Amino acid sequence: MTVSLRALDGVESVDGDARRRFGGRPERSGGARRSRQRRLWILVVVAATIGSLAVAGVGDRAVVRAEGLPAFGEFFAAALAPRADAEFLTLTATAALTTLAYAVLGTALSLVIGVVGGVLTSQTWWSLGPRSHGKRGTVYWALARAVMVVPRGIHEVVWGLIFLIVFGLDPMVAVLAIGIPFGAVTAKVFSELLDETARQPYSALLAAGAGRSAAILYGLLPPAMSDLLSYAFYRFECAIRSAAVLGLVGAGGLGFQLSLSFQSLRYEEIWTLLYALIVLCVAADFWSSRVRARRTQRVGGARTGGRYRHDPFLVGSCLFGLVLIALSVWWIGLDLAVLFSGETWDYLRQLATGAWPPALGEAGAGGLLELSMVTLAMSILAMVIGFWGGAALAFPAAHLPRGGYTAGGAAARAGRLLIFAASRLLLVVLRAIPPPVWALLFLFVLYPGILPGALALGVYTAGVLGRLMAEVAENLDERPLHALRAQGAPAPLVFCYGVVPSATPRFIAYGLYRWEVTIRETVVVGVVGAGGLGYALAQQLNGFDYAGALTTLLVLILLTLAVDFTSAAVRRTVR
């Protein structure tokens, strides 16, 4: 369970294993103090939500655009009649393959960066043995970690915008834009995996005079490898969504076609493209979950006697991955030469000289502060919407522990099944439609501002959280529920007294953790016009104001870090 939790994005390990290990003290202080803290945090969250609503202008000015409602309805009506002629299907397939290729190559790059960076940012690598006098190793380790913060703090869309300036319309844009931030996240997760791995075999090899790299290769990587592999497959799922979103800012593929169809308001085309995206996502989802399930079985010791054999499904998946990489390079015509061309370096130089020193721009410090508040408000609203939406959908979408729930006749069972299927489907749709598309949709019915952006992110987050929370609900400890049922409590009360309390801490941990993701994603909806720092950044980059863009970017990173720290602090009191 730990791994699968951490696997779900790796911005911060939910269970905080890492924090405990890196010197955080296990908090066992008085329960009273903690419940006081908890009450305080609830107040803070309520206040923040109200404040955010005020920033969004709710109750202050008109937010709903009634005249947009028909368009909104038309859009969803078109879901049943997507454009399906041969010409457009071919176009869609081509675009889908491009998006897939971006995702494959981006993931491959992120894996390379992740393994190398993960080793270099692990404590194990920097603990230099008994002869490292003083704390030099710790300093190097902290430095290495700090270096990885920057690529991780910048969203792939921002990377995309930057690389568009440097490379122009080249497939390299999407590959690097996915590979670099994903690589940095993978590196963090992997370094934690490495540090959690038993160190004795590694030390034994060092003691026998092996070099550090070789000792890590033989002593540390093999135990961590299967976790890394499963994480890579999970990242592949995310990469497909990212590749689609990158298309919206001009990198080609499904996203690009989506933006074209949006401009001409051809809803039936949009739906064809969305269905293609959903198919890709579901397929990747299926593959990755199969790989991860297989891996867990193996750990359980599925040895079939005699010679040790690799799981054919896992080996096949890896080989198929390699084939996909080769095909992807061919399909998008990836040419490494673009990295070394004079033109690229010229643009890079232009970008660098233009961006340094960073400048405040016309809005000034006050403007930046306001933008930061707006961005923060957007992320808070999105988190709140996502949390409650996800929590509401999670229970119907979960295979809840049986027992009291099996009561009732065939009709009741069929009804439950229907609700289950409908809520699962809803969750899939919510998270399959990328946030910027949601944002464009909400712009039909809402006046521009942060509310459409917050709703877009919130709805998408609800889709993601709903799935995670359903998983939590399915994995709850059965025994307390069983005890409640045994004393004759009816199902709704078992739910209130058993299911909800035991699921809540995990839900909150996930919610906070998605908040960290959401503040990064504000950029994505910002780019299509939902406001905040992301919108400002896109404007500045398009207007060649690189110095201003750098400042905005730095503020954004600071804001992201602030959210990370806050969320970590709250999670500590919740745990």
Added chain:
Amino acid sequence: MIAMTRVPEADGGDTGATTFELREVSVRRGATLALDRVSLTVRPGERVAIIGPSGAGKTTLIGLLNGTALATSGEVRALGCSYRHASARRIRATQRRIGTIHQRFDVVAQLRTVHNVNAGRLGVWPFWKAVLSLVLPREVHGAREALEQVGIADKLHERTGDLSGGEQQRVAIARVLVQRPDAILADEPVASLDPTRGLEIMELLLDISAGAGTTLLASLHDVDMALDKFERVIGLRSGAIAFDKRREELADDEVRTLYTIERTDEPSAAED
């Protein structure tokens, strides 16, 4: 059989006459003194058992000898190399000539046996060869010979984690064999095994040592085994050497005191 024909004296360099030499060595761990002014010399080809209660400093002593623990004061020399003064390169070169076997085997469960055995060659192999070997195992012949010598040649391609404890310890010994060391250190090598398996492993180590003239220094919980199999026995108590004698000179009560006094004086601190 793997030929371990290297004559320690010829290769030992400056002070060829001793394999290990400790002079007035102390190791301080926070407030406690893990080792207190220990002096001791081990000559090439000697077979030495170290006995003593938990917390007496046996593991620390072994760590000093293979260079993974650092002395707070005093001088540690292994195969003529002073760990305190030598360069990192020199230390690694020395460590390559010392094989260590651990109580918990410390082999990688996820790797196939052949890789775990070949891990003994990592000090010699260039990095690219180590990488390549994970895909296409190198020096399989040597690895198989080593496994043959420890009696599990048929397990060459099995996942090490699937082997039994005794077999895993054999893999660890095979790893030391391909390292072709001048000295073997064994830290409680049989403590995790049942008595029969433990005796087999111990005899295997002694055979290897006798066959190639390799120095063997083993810390043991099992006093009878130490007295039975080793010519020289060192008793360690509270970080100091209580006795260092040939087994025929050792009196029964000396051994008994080693354990009893410790029990009444201070409860044994966890060592492993």
